[in-house]
Amino acid sequence: xxxxxxxxxxxxxxxxxxxxxxxxxxxxxxxxxxxxxxxxxxxxxxxxxxxxxxxxxxxxxxxxxxxxxxxxxxxxxxxxxxxxxxxxxxxxxxxxxxxxxxxxxxxxxxxxxxxxxxxxxxxxxxxxxxxxxxxxxxxxxxxxxxxxxxxxxxxxxxxxxxxxxxxxxxxxxxxxxxxxxxxxxxxxxxxxxxxxxxxxxxxxxxxxxxxxxxxxxxxxxxxxxxxxxxxxxxxxxxxxxxxxxxxxxxxxxxxxxxxxxxxxxxxxxxxxxxxxxxxxxxxxxxxxxxxxxxxxxxxxxxxxxxxxxxxxxxxxxxxxxxxxxx
Amino acid sequence: xxxxxxxxxxxxxxxxxxxxxxxxxxxxxxxxxxxxxxxxxxxxxxxxxxxxxxxxxxxxxxxxxxxxxxxxxxxxxxxxxxxxxxxxxxxxxxxxxxxxxxxxxxxxxxxxxxxxxxxxxxxxxxxxxxxxxxxxxxxxxxxxxxxxxxxxxxxxxxxxxxxxxxxxxxxxxxxxxxxxxxxxxxxxxxxxxxxxxxxxxxxxxxxxxxxxxxxxxxxxxxxxxxxxxxxxxxxxxxxxxxxxxxxxxxxxxxxxxxxxxxxxxxxxxxxxxxxxxxxxxxxxxxxxxxxxxxxxxxxxxxxxxxxxxxxxxxxxxxxxxxxxxxxxxxxxxxxxxxxx
Amino acid sequence: xxxxxxxxxxxxxxxxxxxxxxxxxxxxxxxxxxxxxxxxxxxxxxxxxxxxxxxxxxxxxxxxxxxxxxxxxxxxxxxxxxxxxxxxxxxxxxxxxxxxxxxxxxxxxxxxxxxxxxxxxxxxxxxxxxxxxxxxxxxxxxxxxxxxxxxxxxxxxxxxxxxxxxxxxxxxxxxxxxxxxxxxxxxxxxxxxxxxxxxxxxxxxxxxxxxxxxxxxxxxxxxxxxxxxxxxxxxxxxxxxxxxxxxxxxxxxxxxxxxxxxxxxxxxxxxxxxxxxxxxxxxxxxxxxxxxxxxxxxxxxxxxxxxxxxxxxxxxxxxxxxxxxxxxxxxxx
Numbered sequence: 001x002x003x004x005x006x007x008x009x010x011x012x013x014x015x016x017x018x019x020x021x022x023x024x025x026x027x028x029x030x031x032x033x034x035x036x037x038x039x040x041x042x043x044x045x046x047x048x049x050x051x052x053x054x055x056x057x058x059x060x061x062x063x064x065x066x067x068x069x070x071x072x073x074x075x076x077x078x079x080x081x082x083x084x085x086x087x088x089x090x091x092x093x094x095x096x097x098x099x100x101x102x103x104x105x106x107x108x109x110x111x112x113x114x115x116x117x118x119x120x121x122x123x124x125x126x127x128x129x130x131x132x133x134x135x136x137x138x139x140x141x142x143x144x145x146x147x148x149x150x151x152x153x154x155x156x157x158x159x160x161x162x163x164x165x166x167x168x169x170x171x172x173x174x175x176x177x178x179x180x181x182x183x184x185x186x187x188x189x190x191x192x193x194x195x196x197x198x199x200x201x202x203x204x205x206x207x208x209x210x211x212x213x214x215x216x217x218x219x220x221x222x223x224x225x226x227x228x229x230x231x232x233x234x235x236x237x238x239x240x241x242x243x244x245x246x247x248x249x250x251x252x253x254x255x256x257x258x259x260x261x262x263x264x265x266x267x268x269x270x271x272x273x274x275x276x277x278x279x280x281x282x283x284x285x286x287x288x289x290x291x292x293x294x295x296x297x298x299x300x301x302x303x304x305x306x307x308x309x310x311x312x313x314x315x316x317x318x319x320x321x322x323x324x325x326x
Numbered sequence: 327x328x329x330x331x332x333x334x335x336x337x338x339x340x341x342x343x344x345x346x347x348x349x350x351x352x353x354x355x356x357x358x359x360x361x362x363x364x365x366x367x368x369x370x371x372x373x374x375x376x377x378x379x380x381x382x383x384x385x386x387x388x389x390x391x392x393x394x395x396x397x398x399x400x401x402x403x404x405x406x407x408x409x410x411x412x413x414x415x416x417x418x419x420x421x422x423x424x425x426x427x428x429x430x431x432x433x434x435x436x437x438x439x440x441x442x443x444x445x446x447x448x449x450x451x452x453x454x455x456x457x458x459x460x461x462x463x464x465x466x467x468x469x470x471x472x473x474x475x476x477x478x479x480x481x482x483x484x485x486x487x488x489x490x491x492x493x494x495x496x497x498x499x500x501x502x503x504x505x506x507x508x509x510x511x512x513x514x515x516x517x518x519x520x521x522x523x524x525x526x527x528x529x530x531x532x533x534x535x536x537x538x539x540x541x542x543x544x545x546x547x548x549x550x551x552x553x554x555x556x557x558x559x560x561x562x563x564x565x566x567x568x569x570x571x572x573x574x575x576x577x578x579x580x581x582x583x584x585x586x587x588x589x590x591x592x593x594x595x596x597x598x599x600x601x602x603x604x605x606x607x608x609x610x611x612x613x614x615x616x617x618x619x620x621x622x623x624x625x626x627x628x629x630x631x632x633x634x635x636x637x638x639x640x641x642x643x644x645x646x647x648x649x650x651x652x653x654x655x656x657x658x659x660x661x662x663x664x665x666x
Numbered sequence: 667x668x669x670x671x672x673x674x675x676x677x678x679x680x681x682x683x684x685x686x687x688x689x690x691x692x693x694x695x696x697x698x699x700x701x702x703x704x705x706x707x708x709x710x711x712x713x714x715x716x717x718x719x720x721x722x723x724x725x726x727x728x729x730x731x732x733x734x735x736x737x738x739x740x741x742x743x744x745x746x747x748x749x750x751x752x753x754x755x756x757x758x759x760x761x762x763x764x765x766x767x768x769x770x771x772x773x774x775x776x777x778x779x780x781x782x783x784x785x786x787x788x789x790x791x792x793x794x795x796x797x798x799x800x801x802x803x804x805x806x807x808x809x810x811x812x813x814x815x816x817x818x819x820x821x822x823x824x825x826x827x828x829x830x831x832x833x834x835x836x837x838x839x840x841x842x843x844x845x846x847x848x849x850x851x852x853x854x855x856x857x858x859x860x861x862x863x864x865x866x867x868x869x870x871x872x873x874x875x876x877x878x879x880x881x882x883x884x885x886x887x888x889x890x891x892x893x894x895x896x897x898x899x900x901x902x903x904x905x906x907x908x909x910x911x912x913x914x915x916x917x918x919x920x921x922x923x924x925x926x927x928x929x930x931x932x933x934x935x936x937x938x939x940x941x942x943x944x945x946x947x948x949x950x951x952x953x954x955x956x957x958x959x960x961x962x963x964x965x966x967x968x969x970x971x972x973x974x975x976x977x978x979x980x981x982x983x984x985x986x987x988x989x990x991x992x993x994x995x996x997x998x999x
Binding site: 386388391422423424425426427430431433435438439440441442443444445452453456457488490501504 | 995
């Protein structure tokens with residue numbers, strides 16, 4: 001499906017967070033945030049990463065950004081494994097991989113002007129002279145649909161949608177090759193969400209961006225992404241091109257997720273498949289297939305082995321031992 | 327309103343609620359009217375700041391805590407076989423008997439909506455004993471029964487659990503148990519599934535629907551999610567800048583909207599199934615601009631500055647709610663020209 | 667809960683161990699030779715050497731430390747050469763006076779702060795709230811010794827309402843706890859109780875004001891946070907009356923986090939207050955320690971460091987256990 005040599009190739013990525021253990025108990029506990037996850041993203045491709053809370057989608061994004069260090073596995077970016085790169089060498093890659101956050105200003109200094117915020121990355125990486133940076137800030141603001149005078153104002157003067165535009169301009173400022181967008185539109189109202197999605201679509205076409213798009217809204221992902229990775233409790237359940245995934249999901253979890261999503265059509269037919277029960281704790285995930293406790297197709301064997309992610313059609317992978325369903 | 331039922335359970339007429347802020351007076355709800363027939367669900371949709379939450383808090387008379395006041399209008403609750411209750415002019419003590427008893431409410435944040443140092447059982451018992459003359463032991467039985475009703479496993483032991491021991495979905499079930507413990511005539515649900523995961527949202531929506539049938543209550547369901555509203559509502563009110571701009575049966579709203587804002591909203595959400603439609607554009611239709619500043623609202627139609635159909639006349643006077651179909655109204659002078 | 671307690675006790679032992687090293691090292695690092703101090707300025711080298719070996723000061727440091735710890739737990743806390751008696755018996759004599767003063771100061775501060783803050787927040791009056799903030803601001807800033815002098819000037823010299831700087835007043839006939847007010851109550855002597863309280867009032871209030879202001883600030887901030895919690899809106903929507911909402915829900919939630927601060931304040935007060943005890947001629951630990959320091963009576967100072975550590979740890983342990991009982995989030999985890 002994707003380009004012959006993927007831009008990003010994630011192999012066996014695992015991230016466990018130690019849990020504060022009970023005193024005098026020898027057993028060490030971990031939050032199994034991401035378990036043995038492998039996928040790749042081709043140049044110019046937009047890949048969606050969907051899942052509910054605790055699925056590990058945000059941890060994957062943060063690990064690729066090296067905001068948190070992986071426990072195991074490889075993150076090969078453009079031929080280099082950055083998973084265990086020392087901090088100094090990581091600097092060069094920080095520039096190539098940028099992140100767009102759900103709330104871009106939650107972690108930024110509210111006393112800095114928008115222009116300073118956008119130019120910050122260029123300064124850190126020593127790109128251009130101050131005058132060149134100012135010109136670049138104006139160009140970027142124009143690119144995301146804001147006027148150049150916005151550079152002189154403060155973040156709090158902008159609405160949620162405008163702030164997300166600024167966040168995108170900030171990410172683009174260092175001309176990254178890869179963008180991790182973590183729920184970039186989920187905090188926005190629907191009409192504003194549409195504007196920002198269109199902007200991302202334009203930028204993707206103009207600049208040929210490669211994007212890992214993390215979201216929980218299935219129809220947003222269907223609309224925006226070329227390929228979709230479905231996660232549950234730290235593991236990949238299914239990977240497929242969007243046309244295949246939405247029309248003919250092959251994994252019980254994808255089926256249930258699609259069926260649970262409310263559709264803006266009062267006349268929608270069809271019975272809803274409701275996954276019973278709660279998402280299990282990632283500290284103590286079920287043995288074998290993590291979905292089995294809520295899966296209506298589960299067999300006794302499902303508790304025995306962790307189902308491998310296997311290709312069932314070109315570009316279509318699923319982690320489920322049953323082929324007689326769906 | 328359906329012609330078969332005599333009087334609707336809730337009537338809201340010309341409701342106006344405002345808040346004093348440092349920037350001036352914000353008319354959060356400005357001339358809002360709707361009715362909810364007994365046993366039906368009204369979905370209220372709108373974006374942030376549209377006034378949908380303030381409308382619900384006004385019905386509960388809980389706006390004063392946030393510095394708001396109800397300035398005008400009528401809120402009338404008609405319980406079958408009982409005299410109508412004029413909520414706006416009720417004294418505070420009688421109002422407390424309405425809250426939680428006749429009208430109950432559930433909220434968006436299941437994680438913070440329960441008192442962390444009270445057991446969930448005690449929080450249900452508190453609600454039961456406020457409105458019913460029962461002993462503590464009877465109230466506890468009732469609490470267990472409610473927990474079973476909302477689908478909490480092993481309710482006899484979970485009744486003594488504290489909120490932090492439950493997941494978000496379970497806490498929202500407890501909130502529903504509290505709200506329904508006195509069998510209210512009206513349940514106000516303010517974005518009850520927004521903070522929940524999709525599969526848990528589906529469970530909660532099913533639960534609300536099932537209990538509504540069992541208890542026979544009406545529901546005022548506030549959400550920003552058009553998918554949720556399509557699923558749960560009988561009638562829909564679309565709010566924009568403090569006003570209901572369109573109200574009608576759910577099918578009419580989704581298939582033949584008559585207000586440009588409703589049309590804009592429907593078009594700006596990505597449609598499920600777009601991937602299997604080769605003709606589907608990768609671009610979404612958008613509503614240009616942003617909602618008006620609440621302290622400086624346009625004189626005429628509030629949507630006019632963003633409306634593709636706006637003409638000079640739209641800016642002259644605020645449009646009334648025109649009848650545009652059977653039990654269907656739209657606040658737009660060009661409604662005959664509006665289509666999806 | 668058992669696990670939790672074991673962990674707390676484990677960390678308490680480590681803390682005491684650390685404090686003992688500190689107490690040991692600090693006093694060994696002091697330039698003055700204790701043997702010379704004890705032997706007196708005219709002693710010759712022979713005498714000093716004799717005293718040094720009596721004190722065990724010629725042994726290796728770790729042996730000295732080991733001896734020190736062993737005797738500490740055997741109840742031998744050293745000998746105060748300036749008072750001519752064992753340190754432990756001095757502390758046993760002095761501790762009740764400081765403890766009683768500390769407990770009353772603590773009660774005044776804690777009860778006063780809770781009462782005033784909750785009342786003001788319930789009345790929701792902006793004017794009263796401003797007054798309370800001003801009061802807490804001032805009371806945190808005023809030094810207790812200055813306040814003690816002011817109290818004496820106004821309530822003793824000018825108005826004559828309270829006794830002057832004469833210590834604890836007459837001692838009760840029979841000693842049970844060493845706390846005069848309690849011992850009088852046990853004996854059924856209410857006028858004695860009143861006299862003891864009368865003597866306690868001024869120094870306790872002088873010590874209480876600072877902690878009072880601090881607790882008011884803390885509690886006020888907590889209350890403001892809790893009042894805006896969504897669960898409070900839910901309570902109103904349930905039809906719960908404002909009084910119940912405030913006293914049964916908001917207050918417990920706001921009160922719980924102040925227990926930690928309360929424990930710290932109590933531990934600090936129990937360690938005795940040097941200046942206030944001096945001003946009121948209070949026969950407590952504070953007076954003992956300052957004399958010990960001035961006379962370079964290192965056994966007294968050493969014992970005081972250990973005692974402070976034990977009090978601090980004891981009170982914190984108590985607070986933790988208390989949390990286990992009153993806070994469900996701690997109890998169940």
